[in-house]
Amino acid sequence: MEPRSRSFYVLSAFFALFVIFLYGPVITIGILSFQGPKGGLTFPMNGVSLHWFYDLFEQQAVGDIWGSFRRSFALGLMVMSVTVVLSVMGGMAFRRKFRGSSMLFYLIIASLIVPSILVSLGVGLIFNILDLEVHWATSGFGSQLTWTLPFGLLIMFAVFNRFDKSYEEAARDLGATPWQTVRHVVLPIIAPMLIGVALFGFTLSYDEFARTLLTAGSYNTLPLEIFGMTTNVTSPVLYALGTLTTVFSFFIIGTFLTIVVFMRKRQAKSGTDAGSGLV
Amino acid sequence: MTKTKKIDPSKRAERISWMLVTPLSCVLGFFLLLPILTIVTVSFWDFNEWSFFPDFILDNYVYHLTSAVTWATYLKTLKFMVLTWIFCAGVGFTVAYFLAFHVRSLPVQVALFLVCTIPFWTSNIIRMISWIPFLGRNGIANSSLISLGVIDEPLEWLLYSDFAVVLAFVHLYALFMVVPIFNTMMRIDKSLIEAARDAGASGLQVLTNVIIPLAKPGIMIGSIFVVTLVMGDFITVRHMSGGQSASVGRIISNEIALLQYPAAAASSVVLLCTVLLMIGVMMRFVDIRKEL
Numbered sequence: 334m335e336p337r338s339r340s341f342y343v344l345s346a347f348f349a350l351f352v353i354f355l356y357g358p359v360i361t362i363g364i365l366s367f368q369g370p371k372g373g374l375t376f377p378m379n380g381v382s383l384h385w386f387y388d389l390f391e392q393q394a395v396g397d398i399w400g401s402f403r404r405s406f407a408l409g410l411m412v413m414s415v416t417v418v419l420s421v422m423g424g425m426a427f428r429r430k431f432r433g434s435s436m437l438f439y440l441i442i443a444s445l446i447v448p449s450i451l452v453s454l455g456v457g458l459i460f461n462i463l464d465l466e467v468h469w470a471t472s473g474f475g476s477q478l479t480w481t482l483p484f485g486l487l488i489m490f491a492v493f494n495r496f497d498k499s500y501e502e503a504a505r506d507l508g509a510t511p512w513q514t515v516r517h518v519v520l521p522i523i524a525p526m527l528i529g530v531a532l533f534g535f536t537l538s539y540d541e542f543a544r545t546l547l548t549a550g551s552y553n554t555l556p557l558e559i560f561g562m563t564t565n566v567t568s569p570v571l572y573a574l575g576t577l578t579t580v581f582s583f584f585i586i587g588t589f590l591t592i593v594v595f596m597r598k599r600q601a602k603s604g605t606d607a608g609s610g611l612v
Numbered sequence: 613m614t615k616t617k618k619i620d621p622s623k624r625a626e627r628i629s630w631m632l633v634t635p636l637s638c639v640l641g642f643f644l645l646l647p648i649l650t651i652v653t654v655s656f657w658d659f660n661e662w663s664f665f666p667d668f669i670l671d672n673y674v675y676h677l678t679s680a681v682t683w684a685t686y687l688k689t690l691k692f693m694v695l696t697w698i699f700c701a702g703v704g705f706t707v708a709y710f711l712a713f714h715v716r717s718l719p720v721q722v723a724l725f726l727v728c729t730i731p732f733w734t735s736n737i738i739r740m741i742s743w744i745p746f747l748g749r750n751g752i753a754n755s756s757l758i759s760l761g762v763i764d765e766p767l768e769w770l771l772y773s774d775f776a777v778v779l780a781f782v783h784l785y786a787l788f789m790v791v792p793i794f795n796t797m798m799r800i801d802k803s804l805i806e807a808a809r810d811a812g813a814s815g816l817q818v819l820t821n822v823i824i825p826l827a828k829p830g831i832m833i834g835s836i837f838v839v840t841l842v843m844g845d846f847i848t849v850r851h852m853s854g855g856q857s858a859s860v861g862r863i864i865s866n867e868i869a870l871l872q873y874p875a876a877a878a879s880s881v882v883l884l885c886t887v888l889l890m891i892g893v894m895m896r897f898v899d900i901r902k903e904l
């Protein structure tokens with residue numbers, strides 16, 4: 334190997350600064366959320382305490398944090414499941430060209446580039462005109478799907494672009510029906526990537542703000558609740574909440590990534606476990 | 613049984629494809645296409661203080677397009693977009709270049725890449741809030757600058773200013789540049805770079821004549837993300853400028869707050885056309901289907 338050039342060290346320093354830029358602020362509020370009861374929104378620390386975390390658990394102190402957390406969590410799971418299922422189905426369909434496929438493809442891209450506030454406004458208007466009540470589990474759910482589905486589908490397109498068709502041919506030669514081929518060959522091979530799609534589905538929904546703004550109705554999701562707090566709460570309780578949700582996000586990301594690593598390892602160990610169900 | 617056999621296999625395959633995309637098309641149809649059509653329709657409707665009703669008037673557009681505020685706001689939004697794009701592209705390219713060409717082992721590459729993408733899966737609002745203790749009047753930036761003797765008075769323009777808006781945009785959206793550029797760079801055949809070196813190209817020449825041209829699709833995809841996210845934004849601008857700066861998204865959200873839905877719809881249609889025009893131009897330089 335050739336020795337490291339000087340530009341390597343310059344770029345390493347740049348990368349390190351970028352990482353500090355990415356994580357520094359979040360770490361700062363993480364520290365400040367342990368501010369003493371008399372402390373303010375900035376340094377210096379006025380003692381160290383769990384005061385602001387206790388505050389969060391007292392319902393009256395701030396809005397309906399726990400209710401909104403439960404709703405966001407449930408919505409995240411709903412969006413995640415639907416995103417995974419529809420992305421796999423869409424990914425499989427797009428392996429062949431079919432009539433209307435390029436139009437649908439552009440619709441998927443459009444879903445990504447249409448400003449979120451337009452989706453929010455449009456869905457809100459439809460429900461308003463049809464005299465339906467907006468609710469996070471109906472209008473909010475659908476609006477969030479327009480943000481998570483394109484990510485899921487683009488990942489699946491990339492996965493199937495690299496998919497080795499000979500596995501399927503082998504299964505077919507052995508007499509597998511199309512459904513058996515999908516169930517026992519295709520799905521096990523793409524399983525780790527499905528966890529990736531699920532990660533996108535859950536986290537993007539859990540943090541979504543603009544598309545839920547006009548479509549969540551009278552029961553807020555967590556990001557809406559937090560945004561409401563930013564305008565009227567000026568104590569470190571905001572940081573405590575920010576720290577908790579970020580820790581929760583890290584926990585979710587860590588769980589999903591661990592599952593991916595675990596699945597990859599298992600696949601590597603047994604070659605591919607495709608077909609084991611057929612025997 | 614005989615009946616199914618008569619169906620041409622390619623037609624059967626097409627039918628299966630359609631069945632597979634039906635739920636997807638329904639979701640996008642009802643929650644994307646129909647909302648946009650509704651917005652276009654409502655933009656011609658009339659409204660008063662408490663309701664809006666069907667009509668066919670152009671007043672909403674005339675008002676929106678002849679208002680000096682609109683033009684000034686578009687100019688401001690474009691300024692935010694250009695600045696954010698420049699910084700995101702610069703930072704994103706440099707980081708992706710470092711990861712793709714200077715980190716030599718794949719596991720380290722993957723690990724560092726994940727470090728860059730994890731914030732994408734956390735809350736944008738929290739990431740915005742987290743700048744307060746850093747940029748505030750008595751924040752870390754000001755107090756360290758004062759203790760270093762660089763300034764005597766705390767800088768007022770750090771938080772709640774255009775500077776803070778652009779900083780937050782770069783903080784939020786730089787990832788959208790890193791990921792696609794890294795993706796295209798990883799697919800560049802390393803032997804091309806060796807060939808260029810063997811032919812006598814300097815490091816800089818390799819960068820400008822080999823890597824940048826080959827990474828262009830990634831840069832374009834990242835740019836599409838950054839442009840659309842900044843053009844449609846309304847919370848980052850509101851939050852980081854302390855409500856002092858305007859953006860097109862904020863015009864719309866203000867009109868929504870005042871329940872002037874037809875006016876908001878007309879502003880939305882204009883914004884959508886602007887964004888689609890920009891994306892249309894950028895799409896000419898890249899075939900997204902090829903890049904997946």
